[in-house]
Amino acid sequence: MKHTQKIIRTGKYSVLTIGFTLLVLFSRDSAAAVLKSGFYAGGGIQHMSANYGLTRYFDTQSSTSSSVRNTDDADQWQAPQLALGYQHLFGRLYLGAESSKSFQSNRLHDAYVQQTPINVTYRSDLRYNNLFDFDVLLGWAVTPSAVIYARTGLSYTDIHNDFNITYLFMNKLYTREASHTQFNRIGKDLGIGAAYQLSDHLMLQADYKITFYGQMHYTNMLVLSGDNYTPSRKTIALKTQSASIKLVYTFS
Numbered sequence: 001m002k003h004t005q006k007i008i009r010t011g012k013y014s015v016l017t018i019g020f021t022l023l024v025l026f027s028r029d030s031a032a033a034v035l036k037s038g039f040y041a042g043g044g045i046q047h048m049s050a051n052y053g054l055t056r057y058f059d060t061q062s063s064t065s066s067s068v069r070n071t072d073d074a075d076q077w078q079a080p081q082l083a084l085g086y087q088h089l090f091g092r093l094y095l096g097a098e099s100s101k102s103f104q105s106n107r108l109h110d111a112y113v114q115q116t117p118i119n120v121t122y123r124s125d126l127r128y129n130n131l132f133d134f135d136v137l138l139g140w141a142v143t144p145s146a147v148i149y150a151r152t153g154l155s156y157t158d159i160h161n162d163f164n165i166t167y168l169f170m171n172k173l174y175t176r177e178a179s180h181t182q183f184n185r186i187g188k189d190l191g192i193g194a195a196y197q198l199s200d201h202l203m204l205q206a207d208y209k210i211t212f213y214g215q216m217h218y219t220n221m222l223v224l225s226g227d228n229y230t231p232s233r234k235t236i237a238l239k240t241q242s243a244s245i246k247l248v249y250t251f252s
Contacts, residue, residue, distance in 0.1 A: 034144045035197040037088040042248025044083075044205070046102050049076040053237040054124055079104030081244055083205075087137070087195075094147045096137035102130045102242075121167065126236065127160040135189055135209075145197045155187040155211045161236065187211040187240070197250070205246040213238040 052073045085098030133156070139149025160182045166175045191209030198204055216236045 033197045033199050035087075035089065035141065035147060035195070035203070036250055036252045038250055038252025039084075039086050040203060040248045040250045041084045042082075042203075042246055044081055044244055044246030045078060046081040046104070046242050046244040047076065047078050048102070048104055048240060048242045050074065050128060050238065050240045052126055055235045055237075077104060081246065083246055083248060085137075085248075089141060089147075092141040094137065094139040094141055094149055096139075096149070097135070098137060098151075099132060099134045101132045104128075104130055121165070123164045123166065124234075125162040125164070126238070127162075128238070128240075129158040131156045131158055131184070133189060135191075137193070139193075146194065147196075148194045149192070151189065151191045151193055151207065151209065153189045155189055155240075157185050157187060157213070159183055159185050159216075159238075161216075163234070185213050185216070185238075187213040187238075201250050203248050203250050205248060206244070207246075208243045209241070211240045211242070213240075 052075075054072075079102050081100055081102045083098055083100040085096055087094065087096035089095075133153060135151040135153030137149045137151050139147050141147045160180075162180050164175055166173065168174075189209055189211050191207060193205060193207035195203055195205045214237070216238070217234075
């Protein structure tokens with residue numbers, strides 16, 4: 001788990017380091033273009049990491065440690081990203097709005113084996129697919145060509161969650177679907193970023209963002225006949241982090 005988290009941090013910070021290094025290098029050019037107000041569109045690469053926590057309650061009438069199981073998982077991946085936005089400068093005050101779509105889909109897994117007479121294994125599989133984000137940007141122009149900003153908004157995401165039970169009975173392996181849930185979830189975005197106008201119509205952006213999806217609760221668990229250890233309810237907590245570099249075209 002610690003090794004996975006280290007890899008996630010390394011990949012995330014590598015993307016940010018490259019982006020902000022490019023911004024600093026370009027900002028040293030005294031002949032650079034001036035950042036302009038207006039619409040922009042473009043795309044780039046996004047590095048995404050997700051933290052997934054699952055709490056299983058094996059007995060709805062009890063909250064003792066023997067009736068609760070907690071597991072955590074983390075994963076990372078890269079995906080292309082498209083963005084459409086509008087920015088405006090009021091003197092040095094920067095105000096913008098941006099909608100983006102990340103073409104990413106990933107699965108987070110975990111499993112827990114309960115030692116019972118039939119050796120039950122509980123498997124949870126969460127599939128995550130970001131549909132689109134909408135963020136408001138508020139910042140300050142540090143030079144005529146460069147701006148730094150904070151961003152906040154919402155992420156609209158499609159989530160599938162499967163929960164299966166596998167068990168060995170009389171030397172035969174059985175798998176039963178305990179639950180399947182599909183729903184759309186709105187997460188809350190919070191992040192920072194910077195932009196630099198490369199030329200009259202090209203702008204470079206680097207962003208870092210955390211999205212909080214909160215806790216999701218489920219109670220429609222299938223109970224195996226005669227087995228008191230099958231989960232009757234569960235709670236999932238999901239948080240994602242992303243770092244991205246984008247090259248966009250400014251229309252003004």
